Amino acid sequence: MPRRRITQTDVAAMAGVSQATVSFVLNGSTPAGVRISEETRQRVLDAIRITGYTANPAAQRLAGGLAQILGVFTYEATFPRPSRDFYGPFLTGIEHAAERLGVDLLLFTSAPVEDGRRRLTREGWQRLGVADGCLLLGQHEHRGELQHLLDTNYPFVFIGKRGSDGGRLPYVGADYVSGTVRQIDRLVALGHRRIGYVGLRGTDQPTLDRVEGYRDAMKAHGLTTRFVELEDTAATAAEIVEQRFTAVVVAPENHPEELADELAARGVRVPDDVSVLLLGQPHHLRRGGRAWSGFSVPREEMGARALYLLSRLVADDGPRRDRDARRPAAVTEAELHQVLACPDVEGATVAPPGRAAR
Amino acid sequence: MPRRRITQTDVAAMAGVSQATVSFVLNGSTPAGVRISEETRQRVLDAIRITGYTANPAAQRLAGGLAQILGVFTYEATFPRPSRDFYGPFLTGIEHAAERLGVDLLLFTSAPVEDGRRRLTREGWQRLGVADGCLLLGQHEHRGELQHLLDTNYPFVFIGKRGSDGGRLPYVGADYVSGTVRQIDRLVALGHRRIGYVGLRGTDQPTLDRVEGYRDAMKAHGLTTRFVELEDTAATAAEIVEQRFTAVVVAPENHPEELADELAARGVRVPDDVSVLLLGQPHHLRRGGRAWSGFSVPREEMGARALYLLSRLVADDGPRRDRDARRPAAVTEAELHQVLACPDVEGATVAPPGRAAR
DNA sequence: GGCTGCTAATAATGCGCATCATCCGATTGA
DNA sequence: TCAATCGGATGATGCGCATTATTAGCAGCC
Numbered sequence: 001m002p003r004r005r006i007t008q009t010d011v012a013a014m015a016g017v018s019q020a021t022v023s024f025v026l027n028g029s030t031p032a033g034v035r036i037s038e039e040t041r042q043r044v045l046d047a048i049r050i051t052g053y054t055a056n057p058a059a060q061r062l063a064g065g066l067a068q069i070l071g072v073f074t075y076e077a078t079f080p081r082p083s084r085d086f087y088g089p090f091l092t093g094i095e096h097a098a099e100r101l102g103v104d105l106l107l108f109t110s111a112p113v114e115d116g117r118r119r120l121t122r123e124g125w126q127r128l129g130v131a132d133g134c135l136l137l138g139q140h141e142h143r144g145e146l147q148h149l150l151d152t153n154y155p156f157v158f159i160g161k162r163g164s165d166g167g168r169l170p171y172v173g174a175d176y177v178s179g180t181v182r183q184i185d186r187l188v189a190l191g192h193r194r195i196g197y198v199g200l201r202g203t204d205q206p207t208l209d210r211v212e213g214y215r216d217a218m219k220a221h222g223l224t225t226r227f228v229e230l231e232d233t234a235a236t237a238a239e240i241v242e243q244r245f246t247a248v249v250v251a252p253e254n255h256p257e258e259l260a261d262e263l264a265a266r267g268v269r270v271p272d273d274v275s276v277l278l279l280g281q282p283h284h285l286r287r288g289g290r291a292w293s294g295f296s297v298p299r300e301e302m303g304a305r306a307l308y309l310l311s312r313l314v315a316d317d318g319p320r321r322d323r324d325a326r327r328p329a330a331v332t333e334a335e336l337h338q339v340l341a342c343p344d345v346e347g348a349t350v351a352p353p354g355r356a357a358r
Numbered sequence: 359m360p361r362r363r364i365t366q367t368d369v370a371a372m373a374g375v376s377q378a379t380v381s382f383v384l385n386g387s388t389p390a391g392v393r394i395s396e397e398t399r400q401r402v403l404d405a406i407r408i409t410g411y412t413a414n415p416a417a418q419r420l421a422g423g424l425a426q427i428l429g430v431f432t433y434e435a436t437f438p439r440p441s442r443d444f445y446g447p448f449l450t451g452i453e454h455a456a457e458r459l460g461v462d463l464l465l466f467t468s469a470p471v472e473d474g475r476r477r478l479t480r481e482g483w484q485r486l487g488v489a490d491g492c493l494l495l496g497q498h499e500h501r502g503e504l505q506h507l508l509d510t511n512y513p514f515v516f517i518g519k520r521g522s523d524g525g526r527l528p529y530v531g532a533d534y535v536s537g538t539v540r541q542i543d544r545l546v547a548l549g550h551r552r553i554g555y556v557g558l559r560g561t562d563q564p565t566l567d568r569v570e571g572y573r574d575a576m577k578a579h580g581l582t583t584r585f586v587e588l589e590d591t592a593a594t595a596a597e598i599v600e601q602r603f604t605a606v607v608v609a610p611e612n613h614p615e616e617l618a619d620e621l622a623a624r625g626v627r628v629p630d631d632v633s634v635l636l637l638g639q640p641h642h643l644r645r646g647g648r649a650w651s652g653f654s655v656p657r658e659e660m661g662a663r664a665l666y667l668l669s670r671l672v673a674d675d676g677p678r679r680d681r682d683a684r685r686p687a688a689v690t691e692a693e694l695h696q697v698l699a700c701p702d703v704e705g706a707t708v709a710p711p712g713r714a715a716r
Numbered sequence: 717g718g719c720t721g722c723t724a725a726t727a728a729t730g731c732g733c734a735t736c737a738t739c740c741g742a743t744t745g746a
Numbered sequence: 747t748c749a750a751t752c753g754g755a756t757g758a759t760g761c762g763c764a765t766t767a768t769t770a771g772c773a774g775c776c
Contacts, residue, residue, distance in 0.1 A: 005484060007762055018726050023764055034765090035724055054481040057488045058425075059762035061416040062731050068468060069488070088446055098467035104485065105465040109456035110426060123412040126363060127462065130415045130427070130488070288646045365732055376756050381734055392735090393754055417732035420761045 006053045015040075015047040022048075026055070027065075057104075061130055070098065070310055071106045071131030075118055075138030086283055090137060090159060093303025101311050106131045120145040128154065133314040135159060135306055139204050155313040159306045161205045161339060170313065170336040172306040176206050176279065179295040179342035180213025183249050183277045186344075188221050190352045192247040192275065198228045198236060198259075199251030199279075210251060210279050237262030245274060246353040249294070252280035257289050271351035278349075280342070293347030298340050305338060364411045373398075373405040380406075384413070385423075415462075419488055428456065428668055429464045429489030433476055433496030444641055448495060448517060451661025459669050464489045478503040486512065491672040493517060493664055497562050513671040517664045519563045519697060528671065528694040530664040534564050534637065537653040537700035538571025539578075541607050541635045544702070546579050548710045550605040550633065556586045556594060556617075557609030557637075568609060568637050595620035603632060604711040607652070610638035615647050629709035636707075638700070651705030656698050663696060 008022040015022070017040060024036055025044040036044075047053075057067035072094060074087060098105050111124040117140070125148055128134050133155035149156055150168060161173025187195050197214045199207065218225045226243060230236045237259060240248060250256055256278060260270050270276050271293075278294035312331050366380040373380070375398060382394055383402040394402075405411075415425035430452060432445060456463050469482040475498070483506055486492050491513035507514055508526060519531025545553050555572045557565065576583045584601060588594045595617055598606060608614055614636055618628050628634050629651075636652035670689050 005487065005762085009762080019763080020726060020728095020765080021724095023762095024725090027764075033723095034726095037724065040724080052480040054484040056420070056762055057485060058416040058419040059731090060764080062414070062420050062733090062761090063763040063765080064731065065764055067416075067488075069464070095465065095467055098465070099471065102468045104468045104488075106427070107453065107456070107463040107465065109453055110460045110462045113457065122410040126410075126412040127415060129363065130425075130462075287649065291645065363732085367732080377733080378735080378756060378758095379754095381732095382755090385734075391752095393752090395754060398754080414732055417761090418734080420731090420763090421733040421735080422761065423734055 005056060006051045007056070008053070011044065011047045011051055011053050014051060015043045017044060058130075061132075066132045066314065067130065068102065069104045069106050069131045070101075070307060070314070071108055071128055071134035073108045073111070073118070073120060073128070073134055073136050075120075075136070075140040076116065087137070089299035090303040093300035093305075094135065094307050095303075096300070097304040097307035097311075101307065103307075103311065108134075122148070125149070133157075133310045135310055137306075155310060155316075157306045157310040157313065159302055161209070161337075163205050163208065170309060172302050172309060172338045172340065173205070174297045174302060174342050175339045176209035176297075176342065177213040177216070179297075179344075180210045180249065180279055181217040182344060183279065183294060184214060184217035184221070186350070187247045187249075187275060187277065188217075188223070190275070190350070192353050193223060194226075194243070194245050194247070195223065196226045196228055196240065196243060196245040196248040198240070198248045199254060200231070201227075201229050206280070207251065210249075214249060233258045234262050237266060237268075240274060241266050241268055247275035247277070247350070249277045249279055252278050253283045255284050256282050256292060257284070257286045260290070271349045273354045275350040275353075278345075278347075290349065291347040292345065293350040294345055295342040296345050297342050301340055305340065309335060309338070363414060364409050365414070366411070369402065369405045369409055369411050372409060373401045375402060416488075419490075424490045424672065425488065426460065427462045427464050427489045428459075428665060428672070429466055429486055429492035431466045431469070431476070431478060431486070431492055431494050433478075433494070433498040434474065445495070447657035448661040451658035451663075452493065452665050453661075454658070455662040455665035455669075459665065461665075461669065466492075480506070483507070483510075491515075491668045493668055495664075513668060513674075515664045515668040515671065517660055519567070519695075521563050521566065528667060530660050530667060530696045530698065531563070532655045532660060532700050533697045534567035534655075534700065535571040535574070537655075537702075538568050538607065538637055539575040540702060541637065541652060542572060542575035542579070544708070545605045545607075545633060545635065546575075546581070548605075548633070548708070550711050551581060552584075552601070552603050552605070553581065554584045554586055554598065554601060554603040554606040556598070556606045557612060558589070559587050564638070565609065568607075572607060591616045592620050595624060595626075598632060599624050599626055605633035605635070605708070607635045607637055610636050611641045613642050614640050614650060615642070615644045618648070629707045631712045633708040633711075636703075636705075648707065649705040650703065651708040652703055653700040654703050655700050659698055663698065667693060667696070 008019045008026075012019045012022045021036060021040065022044055024034055025041050026048075057069055061067040061069075072091075095105065108124065108127065110127065111118045111120060113119075120142065125145075135157055137159040139160070146165070146169070156170070158169055158171035159173075160171060162169045162171045184195060195218065197211065199210065201207070215225055226245070228236055228239045228243070228248070230239060233255060236254070240263065250259070256276065260276070263270060263274065268274055276292070278292040280295065280297045282289070282292060309331070312335070316331055366377045366384075370377045370380045379394060379398065380402055382392055383399050415427055419425040419427075430449075453463065466476075466482065466485065468485065469476040469478060471477070478500065483503075493515055495517040497518070504523070504527070514528070516527055516529035518529065520527045520529045542553060553576065555569065557568065559565070573583055584603070586594055586597045586601070586606070588597060591613060594612070598621065608617070614634065618634070621628060621632065626632055634650070636650040638653065638655045640647070640650060667689070670693070674689055
């Protein structure tokens with residue numbers, strides 16, 4: 001058992017070649033017209049196998065190569081709690097993909113946090129360098145920070161659709177629009193007509209997409225759109241009663257459990273009197289919470305797909321690797337902007353309109 | 359906005375000094391009798407502030423320094439799901455601590471997985487090198503692998519108490535023993551006498567500690583210990599009925615919800631007929647699951663404390679830093695082996711003995 | 717025999733940083 | 747007055763690797 005790291009030089013000595021030759025063999029080929037005979041190649045490979053050599057990622061990175069390390073930058077601080085249930089699934093998917101890719105993950109927890117959101121400062125940006133590329137995840141909009149990334153040509157992928165500037169930012173998002181459309185269709189098919197949208201106004205992409213889906217679907221069915229955009233849960237419940245909705249679609253960051261409580265307090269039962277469809281998983285879980293109907297955002301899949309994409313980008317424009325044959329095809333435009341379907345969730349909070357509405 | 363990384367050389371040029379001087383200023387002092395005048399120091403610091411310089415972790419590491427990166431190695435693959443709920447809280451704590459320490463986290467997801475458990479191979483061990491130190495987490499016992507770590511003097515900390523060989527392995531664990539003792543005390547105080555232990559036999563530390571606590575407490579109260587160690591939940595429920603237990607303490611990896619179902623199927627209600635105390639959080643959550651009484655393992659705190667400890671170890675025996683003044687005190691023996699208290703959980707599955715027992 | 721053209725490999729260089737050895741000028745000691 | 751000492755800082759070196767420039771050997775050809 002060697003105490004010291006095993007280096008390419010060690011391997012080279014064992015194989016009776018130079019360190020450079022080992023490096024060439026490892027990197028699969030010949031940037032500058034260098035050739036290695038098959039025999040030598042084998043000798044080197046054997047030596048590697050015997051010594052159990054593995055590249056030192058730090059050195060690889062320093063020398064301008066790839067370290068098989070991918071970064072994960074989370075805008076919102078993963079704390080306090082509520083968001084943990086939110087990010088968890090993404091990370092699960094990411095981790096899974098990382099495992100399959102044989103890559104390590106670097107979590108940029110060192111970035112400074114200002115009132116709950118991490119900043120990607122110039123300094124932080126320098127630290128990204130250890131990773132071959134980086135996943136960005138979370139709402140956010142610090143224009144300048146992104147510009148920096150684009151300028152430096154550092155490979156990165158957003159998790160979550162990017163509307164503005166989307167053309168230049170690679171992302172893997174969820175299809176909130178058609179997910180929402182389907183919920184409305186579903187309600188209409190059951191006989192609902194007075195369908196409200198419950199959720200705060202916002203300029204974040206998910207909100208924009210949900211509203212768009214709601215608008216489009218209601219219009220397609222010739223129904224009137226009605227929005228309830230109140231901070232207060234009790235007030236929201238009151239408004240729902242007031243408006244005589246038979247069904248509402250609700251943005252998941254609103255506390256659906258509490259909303260149901262407030263409705264119950266007003267003698268309104270879910271789903272008997274009002275159907276409630278959630279546009280995404282509830283952000284705040286509760287013990288004994290109910291099974292919400294609606295759609296779910298495929299967070300794990302998003303995480304995984306994003307990492308795969310990142311990995312491809314890295315391979316593409318990372319250090320100019322072998323121009324030779326079996327190189328994976330370059331990333332296509334379509335791949336750069338993926339939108340994943342949000343599967344419906346059956347749940348138990350949807351039913352045909354109650355008596356009052358008939 | 360510079361396209362290229364800003365290096366110490368850039369800073370040096372701006373401050374009118376040599377790169378070495380910059381390095382010295384950054385590392386706080388003088389390994390080899392080198393002194394820097396206060397004036398120069400300030401000039402360098404200013405230049406750093408202006409340029410927004412941040413060290414390249416890869417280079418730091420390669421040159422034998424610290425990169426402010428701490429590794430996390432998880433023995434059990436974080437997948438499939440069940441374990442996700444288990445590791446999640448640890449990671450939450452770790453991440454929180456990392457944030458406070460201003461450190462990045464490296465997840466070693468590249469390690470090969472063999473039937474569900476990650477191996478820490480010689481190759482993998484080499485990859486650890488990018489991080490200044492490493493957290494190990496999960497059951498496991500590959501002696502040789504650990505030996506390697508000890509040999510190389512690489513800083514690491516286990517999450518979870520290590521019994522065997524514990525003297526040499528730094529860890530942060532949970533006090534399962536006294537947690538269990540308290541549960542028995544609690545039951546006895548309520549009037550219970552026939553108290554069973556439900557859980558599979560095992561040689562993992564938590565199991566050993568739970569059993570020890572159970573044994574000690576029962577003995578202290580002059581009661582007879584009775585173990586139910588069956589794989590099958592239905593059989594377990596049957597045995598509980600058969601033995602006429604008025605209360606049981608249950609290891610959390612057993613599916614308590616299903617157990618309750620099976621008991622109900624036999625006309626036994628929890629807690630009316632049988633009190634059930636969980637020795638740790640249930641591993642498998644269920645929607646609408648009940649509030650279990652017992653104790654909880656402070657996983658987040660364990661994660662955080664472990665990272666703090668690791669950070670101290672790194673500072674201690676990491677690259678021989680400044681021997682000068684305000685260096686934090688060396689890690690004490692006591693710190694190397696921490697056992698955290700497991701707070702009681704009130705819950706709703708405990709009550710005085712039912713009619714049958716009186 | 718000198719030339720080109722080709723294959724197979726090596727030497728040399730630099731990435732950004734920590735550190736060791738060295739150097740220089742100004743005191744101090746004898 | 748010259749050596750010894752000390753504060754203050756620089757040059758050189760190497761970490762392990764990727765990559766470029768260069769060399770060595772050899773066949774073919776005028």
